[in-house]
Amino acid sequence: MRRTELEAVLEARGVSKRFPGVLALDGVSLALRPGEVHALVGENGAGKSTLIKVFTGVYQPDGGELRYQGGPAAFGTPLEAQRAGISTIYQEVNLVPMMSVARNLLLGREPRGRLGVIDAAAMYGEAERVLSGYGVDTDVRRPLRTLGVGAQQMVALARAVSVDARVVIMDEPTSSLEPREVETLFGVIRRLRDSGIAVMYVSHRLDELYRVCDQVTVLRDGRLAHTGPLAELERLRLISLMLGRDQNEVRTEGLTSFSREHAEGDERGSGNGAPVVEARGLTRRHVLDGVDVSVKPGEVVGLGGLLGAGRTETAKAIVGALPLDGGQVLVAGAPLRAGSTSAAIRAGVSLLPEDRKAEGIIPTLSVRENIALAALPSMGRAGVVSEAKIDRIVEIFMRRLRIKAASPHQLVSELSGGNQQKVLLARWLAVRPKVLLLDEPTRGIDVGAKAEVQALIDELAREGLGVLLISSDLEELVEGADRILVLREGAVVGELSGDEVTEERIMATIAEQSDGRADA
Amino acid sequence: MNREQLSRTLQQHGAVMVLGTLVIVGSLAFDSFATPANAASVVVSSSFLAIIAIGMTFVIISGGIDLSVGSLFVLGGVLAAYGSQYGMLVALLLPLAVCGVVGLLQGLVIARTGMAPFIVTLAGLLGVRGLMLAISDEGATTYLVKDRAFAALGQGEILGLSYPVYITAVLALAAMVLLQRTGFGQNVYAIGGNEQAAALMGVPVARTKVYVYVMSALLAGLAGALNAARLSSGVTILGIGLELDAIAAVVIGGTLLTGGAGGITGSVAGVLLLGVIQSLINQVGNLTSAFQQVVSGLFLALVVVAQRLLSKAQRLT
Numbered sequence: 001m002r003r004t005e006l007e008a009v010l011e012a013r014g015v016s017k018r019f020p021g022v023l024a025l026d027g028v029s030l031a032l033r034p035g036e037v038h039a040l041v042g043e044n045g046a047g048k049s050t051l052i053k054v055f056t057g058v059y060q061p062d063g064g065e066l067r068y069q070g071g072p073a074a075f076g077t078p079l080e081a082q083r084a085g086i087s088t089i090y091q092e093v094n095l096v097p098m099m100s101v102a103r104n105l106l107l108g109r110e111p112r113g114r115l116g117v118i119d120a121a122a123m124y125g126e127a128e129r130v131l132s133g134y135g136v137d138t139d140v141r142r143p144l145r146t147l148g149v150g151a152q153q154m155v156a157l158a159r160a161v162s163v164d165a166r167v168v169i170m171d172e173p174t175s176s177l178e179p180r181e182v183e184t185l186f187g188v189i190r191r192l193r194d195s196g197i198a199v200m201y202v203s204h205r206l207d208e209l210y211r212v213c214d215q216v217t218v219l220r221d222g223r224l225a226h227t228g229p230l231a232e233l234e235r236l237r238l239i240s241l242m243l244g245r246d247q248n249e250v251r252t253e254g255l256t257s258f259s260r261e262h263a264e265g266d267e268r269g270s271g272n273g274a275p276v277v278e279a280r281g282l283t284r285r286h287v288l289d290g291v292d293v294s295v296k297p298g299e300v301v302g303l304g305g306l307l308g309a310g311r312t313e314t315a316k317a318i319v320g321a322l323p324l325d326g327g328q329v330l331v332a333g334a335p336l337r338a339g340s341t342s343a344a345i346r347a348g349v350s351l352l353p354e355d356r357k358a359e360g361i362i363p364t365l366s367v368r369e370n371i372a373l374a375a376l377p378s379m380g381r382a383g384v385v386s387e388a389k390i391d392r393i394v395e396i397f398m399r400r401l402r403i404k405a406a407s408p409h410q411l412v413s414e415l416s417g418g419n420q421q422k423v424l425l426a427r428w429l430a431v432r433p434k435v436l437l438l439d440e441p442t443r444g445i446d447v448g449a450k451a452e453v454q455a456l457i458d459e460l461a462r463e464g465l466g467v468l469l470i471s472s473d474l475e476e477l478v479e480g481a482d483r484i485l486v487l488r489e490g491a492v493v494g495e496l497s498g499d500e501v502t503e504e505r506i507m508a509t510i511a512e513q514s515d516g517r518a519d520a
Numbered sequence: 521m522n523r524e525q526l527s528r529t530l531q532q533h534g535a536v537m538v539l540g541t542l543v544i545v546g547s548l549a550f551d552s553f554a555t556p557a558n559a560a561s562v563v564v565s566s567s568f569l570a571i572i573a574i575g576m577t578f579v580i581i582s583g584g585i586d587l588s589v590g591s592l593f594v595l596g597g598v599l600a601a602y603g604s605q606y607g608m609l610v611a612l613l614l615p616l617a618v619c620g621v622v623g624l625l626q627g628l629v630i631a632r633t634g635m636a637p638f639i640v641t642l643a644g645l646l647g648v649r650g651l652m653l654a655i656s657d658e659g660a661t662t663y664l665v666k667d668r669a670f671a672a673l674g675q676g677e678i679l680g681l682s683y684p685v686y687i688t689a690v691l692a693l694a695a696m697v698l699l700q701r702t703g704f705g706q707n708v709y710a711i712g713g714n715e716q717a718a719a720l721m722g723v724p725v726a727r728t729k730v731y732v733y734v735m736s737a738l739l740a741g742l743a744g745a746l747n748a749a750r751l752s753s754g755v756t757i758l759g760i761g762l763e764l765d766a767i768a769a770v771v772i773g774g775t776l777l778t779g780g781a782g783g784i785t786g787s788v789a790g791v792l793l794l795g796v797i798q799s800l801i802n803q804v805g806n807l808t809s810a811f812q813q814v815v816s817g818l819f820l821a822l823v824v825v826a827q828r829l830l831s832k833a834q835r836l837t
Contacts, residue, residue: 078720086798094720096714097780098776107723108722119701
């Protein structure tokens with residue numbers, strides 16, 4: 001009777017995938033059965049996207065076995081996987097925006113008339129007929145890009161299903177949908193399930209998972225953390241599985257380098273005085289929903305929440321790197337010009353971004369140049385920068401942050417991840433900020449460097465710098481922050497301070513359902 | 521008609537509308553403009569550029585660019601004149617074969633190595649011109665068209681219009697069907713619109729790209745051969761900058777330089793528009809033909825700005 005008795009249509013058996021320096025997947029097994037909606041969840045770096053890419057032929061597994069429809073399978077390219085019946089609906093719709101809706105839907109399968117020429121009338125009729133089943137009621141002659149994201153996604157889904165998909169993988173399908181569109185999508189997903197298609201559903205929105213999914217697989221740090229029926233798994237337990245705070249695990253508290261008095265807070269006077277930066281009602285459609293954050297001098301404010309809750313976006317919004325629909329940022333009481341990162345830097349607000357490689361270091365420049373980059377405008381006189389002054393500042397920071405480089409002129413790309421991160425920290429400290437926003441400052445760096453960065457954050461706060469700390473490492477957050485704001489789906493859902501700053505409280509706050517009721 | 525439809529119509533048919541307007545204004549302003557002789561002269565002299573622009577339209581819609589067509593045009597002319605001593609068939613097939621091979625090489629390099637079409641066809645532009653100079657003794661030898669039947673292909677007339685005009689019309693119609701009504705045409709649009717998505721949708725990206733560059737080179741060679749037939753000789757000093765005229769005509773015709781949208785009608789209208797602008801400036805007696813380039817340049821800039829605004833207007837809806 002149970003669906004689990006059916007044979008899996010797509011299965012990973014002990015699949016491993018290694019990248020230089022990282023074991024992205026470590027012996028992961030997952031069975032996807034016909035007619036089930038299977039949630040795949042995990043935090044950043046858990047291995048979700050790697051696993052999806054193994055299933056869809058983007059990556060080849062290094063170890064283990066991939067099985068499809070009862071036999072071993074190896075997909076060399078995404079197209080091969082798709083031809084075999086595994087379709088993926090990505091966050092970014094993978095269609096051709098300038099072509100018409102009908103041509104996108106039917107590309108490669110257009111109805112032909114005489115002489116093998118495409119029969120346009122039949123094509124439009126067919127497209128209308130197919131799409132009406134997906135709640136898309138539009139002129140199919142319009143270019144695809146003139147449709148809303150939800151409708152575009154439906155076209156992608158309709159296309160996937162109409163090419164005889166046996167498995168549909170959806171990567172965060174609801175991240176840019178309106179509530180009404182989400183309902184339509186769920187209707188379609190249930191219909192797919194009832195017709196025997198296996199659906200893999202990747203999302204961080206727990207409410208949605210519980211509404212539409214039958215099974216769940218949790219990945220953590222490239223390993224399988226849990227797999228089983230979703231209904232039997234409590235919300236709080238699911239979150240602790242995702243965040244790696246298993247109750248049965250040995251407690252490792254006290255291993256971070258944050259000083260103990262730090263967590264208690266008041267010794268260095270945090271919590272007193274006017275906020276140095278205050279964000280009010282930060283709003284952006286589908287991303288942020290009226291977020292209020294304030295940081296006082298010498299205070300470390302943590303942002304907690306699951307991946308996709310809006311933590312990074314909040315930090316970006318504060319420095320003006322994310323266009324906003326509403327809200328404002330005040331620095332020392334004065335409003336900041338919206339959408340200008342240089343205004344934010346001048347006012348003393350700096351962001352250490354999450355993605356070091358893409359948004360931080362400039363690999364072709366030296367350590368010295370990377371450090372001096374942001375501070376250059378403030379160091380010069382009439383646009384001319386004194387070399388000696390740069391040398392002095394670079395030297396001070398290299399010593400203070402213990403940056404291990406052969407010389408200031410070494411290419412920053414030759415340094416270790418931890419030292420690169422310190423170079424970035426130095427860059428922002430060199431502009432003498434009043435507030436530093438740190439987005440995952442210790443991710444992907446070795447243990448020693450991690451401890452040094454944590455100690456440095458502590459030290460900076462003691463000197464009066466305001467810090468906004470984003471970390472997926474709950475331990476780091478709890479021990480590093482004086483106060484924690486918990487975000488969920490782009491809104492602040494809880495504020496914890498003093499004794500409330502515990503891992504259990506953070507997880508419980510995330511687990512509360514949207515209607516405010518705890519479901520434990 | 522709502523704003524979105526209006527802006528879409530303008531983007532697709534703007535060139536035709538402007539062409540019509542310009543012809544009407546020109547006819548009212550200058551007595552000698554709307555004469556059958558002038559019309560025929562504009563149409564005939566535009567036909568060679570139009571043939572090249574047809575091929576260029578496919579290339580640009582696919583997201584590429586072909587800078588080699590001006591050189592291929594001259595090479596085609598010289599080879600046709602040379603080949604005409606062996607008869608009409610050789611005069612036509614020799615330039616097509618050589619240009620086709622050049623297009624095939626360019627297409628293969630672009631499709632297989634992922635090198636930028638700009639660079640690959642720039643190399644083609646230089647290499648082909650060198651090849652042309654080599655076979656014409658640095659341009660000193662001008663081959664004359666020996667075959668009367670072949671010469672007639674460029675010079676014969678029906679209803680006051682020479683054959684190349686009709687050949688261009690047939691090619692344009694065939695290209696329209698190919699682009700709009702075949703799988704190949706859809707693949708060209710898909711690749712130019714989003715290459716990665718096209719690959720995931722099962723479009724044979726590499727093969728389609730190769731076809732597009734082969735087609736462009738064949739059409740450039742054919743235009744050169746027809747031009748040689750018209751001039752009765754393989755003139756070696758033609759075709760410099762012709763690739764840029766073709767690109768300008770295609771863009772003026774509403775095809776996006778970034779690929780993914782456009783059409784043959786627009787490109788033909790774009791070519792005629794350039795011809796009409798030249799003719800109008802000739803009508804204004806005291807302006808030199810250099811002004812034609814100034815006006816064409818300004819016009820191109822205007823079209824690009826207008827397209828940017830139009831595509832924004834569509835996005836907002």
